[in-house]
Amino acid sequence: MIETLPLFPLGTVLLPGASLPLRIFEARYRQLVLDLVNEVVPDRRFGVVGIRQGWEVGEDNVDAMYEIGCSARLGEVQQLPEGRYDTTSTGQHRFRLLQLDTEAAPYLMARVEWLPDSTPQQDSDQLRERLVASARAAHERYLATGLRVEGTTTPDDGTDFAELPYSLAENCVLAPEDRQRLLAETDPVARMRAIRSLLNRETEFVRRLRAVPAQLSEFAEHAGTN
Template sequence: MTARPACARLVPMQSQSLPLFPLPTVLVPGAALGLRVFEPRYLDLVRECSRNQSGFGICLLVDDGSGEASAAAAFGTEAVIEDFDTGDDGLLTITVRGRRRFRADTVCVRDNGLQVATVEWLEPDPVEPLRPEHGLLAMLLRGLLEQVGGEHADSLDQRSDDAAWVGWRLTEMLPLSDTQRQQLLQEDDPHVRLDSLLGLLPDAD
């Protein structure tokens, strides 16, 4: 992403603005993520999204060259709020779900410090069957879900042949680095994404 000017009051009709919540993690489509919210700008974000029944963008914080994670990646995922709670420390906690992927063009900053991006939504994943060369990945995912259970285990039998779904669930569950997850998030072709996951397996050679 580029400069961060003050936010204009109006956004051109052909563009769509999306408030951002940069984090040191990658959210992928279909994945759930729990967040503790305490900064005023992000409390404002949650209130705004709840009032408008809209989502916000989660982008990975990356090193901008200074040695610290201080810049947000240009590609991210829209997060929609599914649940609210209050933690033992009295802080607001929310559960969000990854939905659409986006690419941020320009970013501005509101008076309260909240970043708002003009975004382009990426094409949704096509529903295509798993290719034979990716059968190992489906077996791996089945083993993981049978071991840990969770919400996705209930969908395994219906979606284990969906190339995009298998790829996102493995991206979510495998012990990958944030950089690796970000690269997978930016890949548009679900079969190429699966090829990349195959290459990341320890015994892929």
């Protein structure tokens, strides 16, 4: 199904179910907030796409955006001085960008195609149980390093299999490229494997990084005695 959405390019990647707090100060996006609140845009819904390079997308560099994005529903809105807003939105559904429109509104508009999950190439109840257990274990090891996004919680045991990788990623400090990889993966089994792999990689990276200062200080002591 193809629809038209207002588009908000960001230097981060929004995942389904994730919270998105934003401070809005640019005139075009202040107008977007007003249009969402006043239901000029239906359902208070807009699209979020990650930016591959830089922090802003204009008419001359729209190709810098990722092809796969996530819709969001505007929630709380707090008006600030000088026409700014603090907003909170929630990620909803994945989409593929089809066509951009830089003229219909002060902000970007886009024709998008909703992107549902595909049928896993390998699947069984036993496989899913093993993957959930190993992904949650990887998540616990990651959180034990002390890296955690404030204000987030560990996913409930009843979290849907297809949504669990997004929920596990929400309270982890992952690079936009890694979050984009999860968003773009349509096979839920492959997505679970991907989040497990990412968490194991990041945990090992932190473990090795924390071992470096002790080694460097040892080298410094040796250098000082010569």
